Amino acid sequence: MSSALLIDFGSTYTKIVAVDLDREEITGYAQSCTTVQTDIMIGLRHALALLPSSLRNVPYACKLSSSSAAGGLGMVTIGLIPELSAEAARRSALGAGAKVIKVFSFKLADKELREIEGINPDIVLLAGGIDGGNTEVILANAQKLAQSRLTCPVVVAGNKAVADEVCGILQAGGKVPLATENVMPDVNVLNVDPARTMIRKVFIERIIAAKGLKKAEEFVEGILMPTPTAVLKAGQILAAGTASEKGMGDLVVVDIGGATTDVHSVGWGSPVQAGVVRKGLPEPYAKRTVEGDLGIRYNAESILKLCGAEAIRQNASLPHPDLGKKLECLSRDVGFVPDNPEDQDLDFALASCAVQAAMERHAGSIETLWGPQGQYFIQHGKDLTPVEQVIGTGGIFIHHPRADGILRKALYDPGQPFSLRPRSPNLYTDAHYCLFAVGLLAERYPDIAFRIARKYLKKWND
């Protein structure tokens, strides 16, 4: 029997999935608290000890892992115009699985530089100017960064005409510049993949060691990517298929966590209705957005602030008279698992609000304009209305009896006709917590990874 072990060093839990590669089955799952403060291996050993004994001491064909431990991959991105190169840089970093802590644009002020030093990111992504375009701002920002106290690597992905000069300035300041292709080589042309590849390379080669996770590599072959990248990768392989497996087509993955809600969409999202004009920076084929204010534990109170008590109550079936107090408790007791109908109902309502808001921000929208010749429809972002598959992942989709009800909140709402969310997709939940494992396994065995995902995703509608 040939097996693979897939490990995720999560921010809270270290999760292990064991896979039988011959039978294409998940043979074991275990989790234990991540122990990054002391020794990452302690938590991993605990989790391994929880696996059935038959899985503990077998030789594994591969042991791959992802990580969002020790704060994940924290990034700061810098561009020129907020809606253009700064946005392109932000999208590139998000797609690389980063936690984008802040986006800066134009020439950095001294105050902003201090702010970046305070953030102390794992990587800075520096962009600005199309190829052959503006050089003044990226050069000025390189000078600023060179004079800063920052020690993290700087990925340089701006105007190619001055890429060497920018790297030279950073190097002279004792920084570590890594040049790659421009994230926006022309106005409204997006080129996010080279920067994503570079960010991943830096993550593997430098960040793992910097975060004290190198020790895990005694046991695993390598920490290959940040956790969100593994999930996005699983989404990509499911959508596009492999050399021998036909893909499922365009899809959306909604990942609800305690602190954040991630949405991944795979597909171009081009207009499907006649007469609709698309404007703005093009969207990446594999797009990830992170809502740092939407999570059902740490951010339970910020859901209340953002969506309001009325929206939470609308999504609930029970009255919840002491809502404010309840949410305050949840935001402190982040490991809370509901064990009665009332708490389950509140989780349902919170997750529903998070999904609705996260999808509204992720999906494109239609703007109606009136001109002398009549009405025009302008599309901003992706049209996800024809998407055929929507997948939910995260603890709540495993444990909640009405998981499909939560997922339905991601869909098109006639009350918001201009928000381009999926109309009538198939609904799946990641009932075995296998998506990250699929994303990792796809690195070595794409066909098997694809078939395991198909087998273990739980379908909710016909």
Add this chain to the structure above:
Amino acid sequence: MTRPTVVLGVLGVDAHVVGNKIMAHALEGAGFKVVNIGTFSSQEDFIRAAIESAAEAILVGSLCGHGEMECRNFRENCIEAGLGNIHLVVGGNLVIGRQQWEEVEKSFLEMGFNRVYPPGVSPKKVIDDLQKDLKNRGAQGAGSKK
């Protein structure tokens, strides 16, 4: 010498794309690097594109007759965004009804446009003027900073 960059687009709620495509083609042929932001573009879209691309000129098409309204404060907004006296060109069906061309041209020049063209102007005329104007500006050391 590098190719001069120009931003081209159709301003406002205006779907007229044919002239825009022809103009883009002609400008490319004449050796310009054309950043074509297309139809339904706002003043902000033009300005943002001009900054990222370090353009030497902005060429505004306005075909729906609302030019006077849509172009208001274009120069002031360029100045505010740091583009200063970037070369501004406008053309198309700028106004509706029968108005004297001289008056129309005058009002757009007063708004801060450097060249104003009536309907049916040939791309060649626009390009010849543009080349001449940018050359003169270069000699004076004007234009946007690279």
